[in-house]
Amino acid sequence: MTGLRYAFAAAGFTLLLWQGIVWITGVPPFILPSPVRVGQAAYANRMLIAENAWVTACEVGLALIIGTVLGALTAIRLAASPRLHRLLTPMLIFTQAVPVFALAPILTLWFGYGIASKVVMAVLIIYFPVTSAFYDGLTxxxxxILDMxxxxxxxxxxxxxxxxxxxALPSLGTGLKLAAVYAPIGAVIGEWVGASKGLGYLMLLANGRAKTDLMFASLFTLAIMTLLLHIAVTKVSDRLSRY
Amino acid sequence: MQAPAIQLSGSYHIDGTCLFAPIDMTLPAGEWTCVLGRSGVGKSTILRLIAGVRCAGDFQGAITASDRRPLEGRVSVMAQSDLLLPWLSVLENTVLGARLRGEVPDLRRAANLLERVGLARHADKRPDSLSGGMRQRAALARTLMEDRPVVLLDEPFSALDAGTRADMQDLAAGLLKDRTVLLVTHDPAEAVRLGHQIIVLTADAAQPWTPPSLPPIRDQYAPDTVACQAQLLAHLRRAR
Structure with missing residues (x-):
């Protein structure tokens, strides 16, 4: 509870500081809206934000499930065969050397403007950390114990x-914690490149129409979603590491 | 279950360096052989060779059983570390071997063994809630559950306090009776107390050391046991 209290205190302090800067500098709302204004925009557009947040949440959730399953299966296969590990590891590292964000336009071209391209994008981002962390645990x-x-x-x-x-389950938990942070990034990048729904799309739309308050409201919704996801995954991870 | 005698003869090299020169040693059938020697002389390597697990070096020689049958599947190992899996209960750890072979474990027999090692009330507990002595007793139950005629013990009691160690020695000696046992130890008192045969391993030879005339398990305070321990310790110090 002490940690939560500190978190709320830090958030409150940041909001106060932000509001103070807006008051003191008199910066126009389309450059930096005040937190109060962002709150008002969030309330006024709550249905729009919720609808788009749901799409992003579905993308992130699906990507987490698919990426974790694929990553875990790959790690098990690699751990079972040292020869395959020697063969595939350079390729896996090479795929990580390619900036996945640069693939977003191609993925949109291949998988369309719907949810699929965003899920693939997020899966590509979380696949390697999950595989790598789980493989480490397995080996x-x-x-x-193995001799016995x-x-x-x-x-x-x-x-x-x-x-x-x-x-290796605690190691998988570590990979999942990383994945929970990366997956929303992948989904939003995908939405920026080409989408008709999702928080990334809404942020771009709001930005284009100088509705900076709505953009901030979408951004905070995304941050809160990521935070909640991280908390949930941490709980799962702690359960996996309980022994 | 007829326990065979085991004959080991050969030499062992790691990266071209000789760990031990050609040695000959026999583990008599159904008896305890205790092997002592300085650290790094190859005691545990001998144990691993008999167990058939991977070793870093190259063994030139032969390990044979008196009944001419392969040792694979007839050996069980108990190490200094209890090697209990922390996510399993004591009972599930006891039946690990059967699970790993894809067999249906005999839980009743496992429960019976846990009772014999004094862990009946702790069968459902996780290893981390047990003391060091209790964990080693759980490891002993797991070893007994395998019901192998050859049992290899790699300093299994060395991390225990003196009282618990003596209790564990009594328990193991009773429960592993009539099996061919190899006990690797650093403790002359333990070797003299438990060994039908005592071997001092050096880089050149596996030298037999005459144990007291009374059969194990010996009274550690008996004059000839104490004298044998003292002589053995002096010999080990000279052999360094």
Whole structure:
């Protein structure tokens, strides 16, 4: 609770500072709207924001599920085959060297203006951290435990299922925490490049019409969504790491 | 279950450096052999070679059982670290071997073994809620659950306090009776107390050391046990 209290205190202080700057400098609202004005815009456009936030939330949620499943399966496959790991790791690192944001226009071209291109974008961003973190966990089981398991006559699949995967779940949790932060970024970038719905689209629209207060309202909605997602994923991650 | 004798002869090299020269040692059937020697001389390597697990170096020689059958599937290992899986209960840890082989575990037998090692009331607990001694007893139950004729013990009691260690030695000696046991230890008192046969390993040879005439498990305060411990310790210090 102390942490929450500090968070609220910091947020309150920032809002006060922001409001103070607007008052003192007299900056026009289309450059920097006051927090009060942003709040008013958020309330006035609540249905519009909610509708677009729902689209972004669906994109992020789907991307998290698909990216986590794909990343986890890849990590398990790589951990089961050192040869495949040696073969594929350079390729995986190369894909990370390509700025995924630069692919956004191509993804929009390939997958259209709908939800699919944003989901693919976010999946591409979270796939590597999830794979990498889970793979690390899978390959860091103490040698003594693996030797014991092999002496017991354990099959490779059972060792993977009953020892390596449970041992690596806390690492998967770490990957998921990163994914929860990255996934909304991917979805919003996708929406910026080409979309007819979503918070990224709404922010661009508001910006183009000099509705800076609406843009800020959308931005804060996105930040709050990301924060909530992070809290939820942290809870899942803590559960995975409970032992 | 007939426990075989095990014969090991050969040498071991790591990156071209000799860890131990050609040695010959026999683990008599159904008896405890205790191996001592300075750190790094290859005691645990011998244990790993018999267990059939990966070793970093190159072993030139042969490991054979007296019944001419392969050792694979007939050996179980208990290490200094209990190697309990922290996400499983004590009972589930006990039946880990069966689960790893894809078999249906005999939970009744596991519960019975846990009772024999004094952990019946702790079967559903996670390892992190147990003391060091209790964890080693759980590891012993897991080893017994495997019901293998050959049991390899790699300093399993060395991290325990003196009282718990003596209790564990009594328990293990009773429960592993009639199995061929190799105990790697740094403790002359433990070797003299438990060993039917004692071997001092050096880089050149596996030298037998005559244990007291009474069979194990020996009274650690008996004069000939105390004398043997003292002589063995003096010999180990000279052999460094």
């Amino acid at each position: 860091r089981v103490p040698v003594g 398991a092999r002496t017991m006559g354990g099959t490779e699949w059972q060792i993977m299922r009953r020892i390596k995967i449970p041992h």
